[in-house]
Amino acid sequence: MLATEKQYVQWFENETLRHARWLSESNQVPPARIVLVDDKTSADEAYRLACAGTSMLWQGDFQNARQLLQALTRRIERSEQRKMSKAANKLSKAAESEFDTKLENAKEIPNLFHQQRQAQAQRSRLLSRLLLELDAGYVSQLRRAPDVSAACTAAFGKLDEPCLISFRDLQGALGAAGWRAKGVPITNLGLSIFPHYGVFAPTRHEYVQLLLDAPLPNKHEVAFDIGTGTGLLAIILAQRGVKQIIATDLNPRALACARENFERLALSSVQLQQADLYPTEVPLANLIVCNPPWLPAKPTSPLEYAVYDANSAMLRGVLQGVKQHLAEQGEVWLILSDLAEHLQLRSRDELLGWVADAGLEVKYRLDTTPKHGRSQDNTDPLFAARSSEITSLWCLVPFDNCNNT
Ligand SMILES: C[S@@+](CC[C@H](N)C(=O)[O-])C[C@H]1O[C@@H](n2cnc3c(N)ncnc32)[C@H](O)[C@@H]1O
Known part of the structure; x- marks a missing residue:
């Protein structure tokens, strides 16, 4: 199920140039800038890096990466809520007022839908910046990493070379494996x-x-x-x-x-x-x-x-x-x-x-x-x-x- 055109990504690790296959189900382009992060990286720092367009390759404990992703999600949601509640206020004020304003309100609906989709796309981009490396056959060497091989093979097809994948896509594959089993x-x-x-x-x-x-x-x-x-x-x-x-x-x-x-x-x-x-x-x-x-x-x-x-x-x-x-x-x-x-x-x-x-x-x-x-x-x-x-x-x-x- 992997895209026929293979894409590769490269990054520096201890001054050594590394490269791996790039996997992205949400069609994100291979990241141009990758820094290494681990358990010492704070959620605020990770959020700042993600917003600045920097991808982060996780080197710490697998379960901590999961928590970092949740913390990033909360920060993105807060920022989205601020933007959307401005739009919602505008709409609810209009709903209480005169007919003309209600018409204005109705005209806003397609814009709001468009804004929601843009926010979703932005969320997906930011969350996709937390990456992990998997060896051939989808094996993670991270501490406390579960066996993700079967879930990834079922979702993305066989892979016989190392890859970088976003934690988010990996979670998608694990979630799907759960639905498929249950x-x-x-x-x-x-x-x-x-x-x-x-x-x-x-x-x-x-x-x-x-x-x-x-x-x-x-x-x-x-x-x-x-x-x-x-x-x-x-x-x-x-x-x-x-x-x-x-x-x-x-x-x-x-x-x-x-x-x-x-x-x-x-x-x-x-x-x-x-x-x-x-x-x-x-x-x-x-x-x-x-x-x-x-x-x-x-x-x-x-x-x-x-x-x-x-x-x-x-x-x-x-x-x-x-x-x-x-x-x-x-x-x-x-x-x-x-x-x-x-x-x-x-x-x-x-x-x-x-x-x-x-x-x-x-x-x-x-x-x-x-x-x-x-x-x-x-x-x-x-x-x-x-x-x-x-x-x-x-x-x-x-x-x-x-x-x-
Ligand atoms: C909303 S889903 C419905 C799936 C299923 N029939 C159901 O009701 O649960 C729409 C389905 O149409 C498929 N699809 C989209 N464009 C198609 C096309 N041009 N020809 C055949 N299938 C298509 C999608 O892959 C997807 O599985």
């Missing part, structure tokens, strides 16, 4: 899904019930699950009795993950294809399901491809391909949150325009209200938008179908 319980299905590193984990799965509640089309022999991720939607369709399901994804990690989940459940009705949207050389589908990334914004790293869909390209691509892939009397089930509308990143009219342009119309819509932590956090400047979010299953059919049923 699984995410999907209570209304009575099973657990086992996500892999870099694959959209259905921790927020309010839409599962929508897929269980939607009436299957009369003919439902063949279904496509476009952008299958962990395979969750395909599993629901299989449980509901669809005989042949073809699931696609562009991300090889998703395909490996879905395959493992299907095997755990001994599902023989699902085939997997690596494809940009639609599978090839398969029959027409009676049902096409898709849960595209919900926010039309540019992903900044491969890990964001499941969350952000630049210019709604996946959503529009799926809609445009329906006519070519749907059997007569077939249906499309699109899972979509309206958060993008509340954030003014896409309008309802735009969405309905794309549906109509694809020769489709809405047969019905099932809605649910998400209960995840972020929608309840009233300190978030975008609370009004996030707490109004509705997740829907849009059942779409070709114009002529709807009139004939």
Whole structure:
């Protein structure tokens, strides 16, 4: 899973020039300036270095590096909170005042969203400046270092040379290994899904019930699950009795993950294809399901491809391909949150325009209200938008179908 183009990084250690492979899942460029730090380095000093663009190669105790990362995170959060609370104050004052100001307030929402993403990117850059060295096979020589080899191999693929990696990416790999071992319980299905590193984990799965509640089309022999991720939607369709399901994804990690989940459940009705949207050389589908990334914004790293869909390209691509892939009397089930509308990143009219342009119309819509932590956090400047979010299953059919049923 390592990027095909290898990148290397070099630094001085006791006046000796060293070099190693550079690994960064968040697409950070190899650092130009690296200093050595250890248990004696204070959190304030580390924060100052990180803000000044200096990367720090940890030489101390492994567990202390973990604490330093937490201390850095707190300092970054305090600085972010100061910036965001200024913006939030502006919004809440506007919300209490006159209509004109409320309009101003509404105009601020896309800016606030943009600011939040910039803050996230800055946080990721700063936290990625604490590095550690791993020997070939992902072995750390640091004091009290755990065995990270299996978690790193599962996340990043085999590596037969030493590397520098950020502590943050390493923690991501360890966290993912935990999820993969433990699984995410999907209570209304009575099973657990086992996500892999870099694959959209259905921790927020309010839409599962929508897929269980939607009436299957009369003919439902063949279904496509476009952008299958962990395979969750395909599993629901299989449980509901669809005989042949073809699931696609562009991300090889998703395909490996879905395959493992299907095997755990001994599902023989699902085939997997690596494809940009639609599978090839398969029959027409009676049902096409898709849960595209919900926010039309540019992903900044491969890990964001499941969350952000630049210019709604996946959503529009799926809609445009329906006519070519749907059997007569077939249906499309699109899972979509309206958060993008509340954030003014896409309008309802735009969405309905794309549906109509694809020769489709809405047969019905099932809605649910998400209960995840972020929608309840009233300190978030975008609370009004996030707490109004509705997740829907849009059942779409070709114009002529709807009139004939
Ligand atoms: C929001 S996730 C949904 C995953 C899964 N269907 C679910 O509901 O849990 C979107 C998925 O679409 C995949 N994807 C994005 N663009 C794609 C494309 N052009 N073709 C196929 N899959 C794509 C991503 O890799 C990701 O796994």
